[in-house]
Amino acid sequence: MIKPDAVEANNTGKIIDMIIDAGFSIKAMKLTHLTKGEAETFYAVHKERPFYGELVDYMTSGPIVAAILEKSNAVEDFRKLIGATDPAEAAEGTIRKQFAESKAKNAVHGSDSDENAEIESNFHFSEREIVG
Ligand code: ADP
Ligand code: MG
Numbered sequence: 001m002i003k004p005d006a007v008e009a010n011n012t013g014k015i016i017d018m019i020i021d022a023g024f025s026i027k028a029m030k031l032t033h034l035t036k037g038e039a040e041t042f043y044a045v046h047k048e049r050p051f052y053g054e055l056v057d058y059m060t061s062g063p064i065v066a067a068i069l070e071k072s073n074a075v076e077d078f079r080k081l082i083g084a085t086d087p088a089e090a091a092e093g094t095i096r097k098q099f100a101e102s103k104a105k106n107a108v109h110g111s112d113s114d115e116n117a118e119i120e121s122n123f124h125f126s127e128r129e130i131v132g
Pocket of ligand 2: 112
């Protein structure tokens with residue numbers, strides 16, 4: 001996902017360019033606005049964390065871009081491309097280093113395992129919205 005802060009700041013195109021330049025292909029993509037219930041479900045794994053309420057408010061504060069990306073070793077390579085959760089710790093050349101405002105408003109989401117990538121893909125897209 002390209003998160004609300006990055007969509008609002010008109011960084012969507014630049015972020016998609018970086019993703020394509022890094023060798024990912026786009027299998028599905030859409031602009032959407034998560035409801036509170038959708039954000040709560042998507043981030044349910046974090047519901048005991050102190051920042052959960054803030055995270056749900058942020059993720060519903062404006063439109064997001066959801067996408068399914070394909071590449072060999074996609075999960076690990078995408079996490080490398082986006083950088084650390086906190087932009088202060090993100091490596092030079094990463095998306096979060098360049099576009100994240102803070103640890104909370106950090107521009108992009110990437111799945112953390114193949115299993116979660118499948119769950120999250122199915123959360124955002126139906127089978128007929130996925131190319132190939
Ligand atoms: P990542 O997105 O890098 O996988 P996490 O899964 O740990 O990071 O956290 C999910 C999201 O919750 C983060 O991307 C960020 O938007 C938000 N978040 C994480 N830690 C904090 C925090 N300490 N305070 C506020 N928001 C946070
Ligand atoms: Mg995570």
